[in-house]
Amino acid sequence: MLQRDYTTSQLDVLEAEAIHIMREVAAEFERPCLLFSGGKDSIVMLRIAEKAFWPAPIPFPLMHVDTGHNFDEVIEFRDRRVEELGAKLVVASVQDSIDQGRVTEQTGRRASRNRLQTTTLLDAIEEQRYDAVFGGARRDEEKARAKERVFSFRDEFGQWDPKNQRPELWNLYNGRIAQGEHIRVFPLSNWTELDVWDYIRREGIEIPSIYFAHTRKVFERDGMLLPDADVVQRGDDEPLFEAVVRYRTVGDMTCTGAVQSSAATVEEIIEEIAATRITERGATRADDRASEAAMEDRKREGYF
């Protein structure tokens, strides 16, 4: 008889690793929660959570930090998915943080609530006494993220200190914390953008419609296509035009650009990504273009 090779495909390895991480957190923490934005990475993370605890329900709530500037299609998707799962969703609202005077809204054409989210997120973590917070960030996204741990320690101010990270060996994770501190957990650390799409295809996972090509009124700013929406301030020198576009990442309407694309199915998206020469954040995120260390600086403050 032919000896079996026991080769494991890359998606199976990544899935097994992510499930292991989720179960470690569920076993070792009192009050975990999972950040769910309705974006593709958090959708995959949610599917992994479903798998990790089946046939039991997911043993922690979901949280969405809502800037109030999200795409309607994404909010609709979020609510439907939560209902299907019978999960508990906590919405932390940036608008509430503004109304309560916790943060001040930026003004001007480039105003964005992106950075304000950090305060809303940290307030919610403190208020709900969460000790572990799952995020869908991947190391291939950005160079500061490339150096972040799977279990990323945050002090009582929610800060990340890149020079003082806990060594992570084998599949052993150190989740010990003192009162008021917490751990950000990134089960998809080793996934690439293409892995996420391959997984969505393999699992037949539903995603919000804006990931697929559609006709939309947009205008151009800094080489990015921003949508025509009430919350996006457009100048007279930024004319609207119609284009066939799709979104590679899903964030705030004010700082998430669309890419011109005719990819209407997951297969076509995978083909497009395999051929692309620009990273997803480089192509679509104004928030990362602020400076060379934009992500590192925001992460230190406690950003996702």
Next chain:
Amino acid sequence: MDILRFATAGSVDDGKSTLIGRLLFDSKAIFEDQLEAVERTSRDRGTEYTDLSLLTDGLRAEREQGITIDVAYRYFATPRRKFIIADTPGHIQYTRNMVTGASTADLAIILIDARKGVLEQSRRHAFLTSLLRVPHLVLAVNKMDLVDYSQERFEEIREEFTAFASKLNVNDLTFIPISALNGDNVVSRSENMPWYQGTSLLHHLENVHIASDRNLTDVRFPVQYVIRPQRATDHAFHDYRGYAGQVAGGVLKPGDEVVHLPSGLTTRIASIDTFDGPVEEAFPPMSVTLRFEDDLDISRGDMIARPNNQPNAAQDLEAMVCWMADTSKLTPRSKLTIKHTTRTARALVRDLQYRLDVNTLHRDEEATSLGLNEIGRVTLRVTQPLFVDDYGRNRLTGGFILVDETTNSTVAAGMIMETR
């Protein structure tokens, strides 16, 4: 397509960043916007060439100091394999990072400058690779263009390194002469070295056989989490009780007789469950849920094995330890938390037998402590039995971490050497 995890060791001077840059660039894993950002920064600083090390040195602190302070993970894929690079800095003060990167690596690449030959740091990297039992080692002799692609020079280095490696636990050692700068033997075979009969580095990475590196012999299933739905609405699962975990060794099948530790009671596997349905077998690194024919009292931290092939239930451990904290030292009488598979206990350092000089392999038996980046052999006493194997037999059931109970930091990595 499977995954190969590899660690790279060497300093910037050895051309490590250039090599990684080339692997990423030639496999199209570097994107235009990343390259433009690097070119812009290189220009701003007055560097004449595009400094590819800027791709891996991600943090502001590193760029300001021109050093790499941590393990960076990089990803690329070819049609054959997905690759995860743990890029670790080469300086001696970063032994900690190399140990971290090597702990999960299937393969390690050590870079040597053909002009300089085997240096102290090359020996240190090789030793750490062997200590962490990385199954495959590649010695990339770089900058061959600067020694006129000399076969003689390559053979000299090969002989010197082979002699040193014979003292280590290295099972698979491959030598490849390259020029990372010019691309010789990196992605494709070089015409500049017709005397070299081997494959290119990338070809080797794509084809090295790793499936049998896992331990598929000794069944080890550390119980991670107990799944009990108790959903009144879903009667089908009302009495469901499953034991979730990631297989650390061996192949499990429904019907197999297994032993539960610490109780020593035996039962049979009734079913191996996953969200996608029951499976016929489970092996590393699968995450599954086991159900048993008998109702045993099983909880997190317990171990499932085979009655005739069990790990050692040990409270006294002999281990090599790498100390990773800069604010404290390991000394006899140190009390720490030990994390091994899914079990956490307290450990007391009974004895420090010797401190090892990672450059000369000299054992200093007079040593009374281990400081940052120092490695030594210790005896530990643990508050409750751990179910352990020799690290050389199974990296997952032979490795552990030590955690400081006051600061909660991870202060050491340990490898169990012989169980008793």
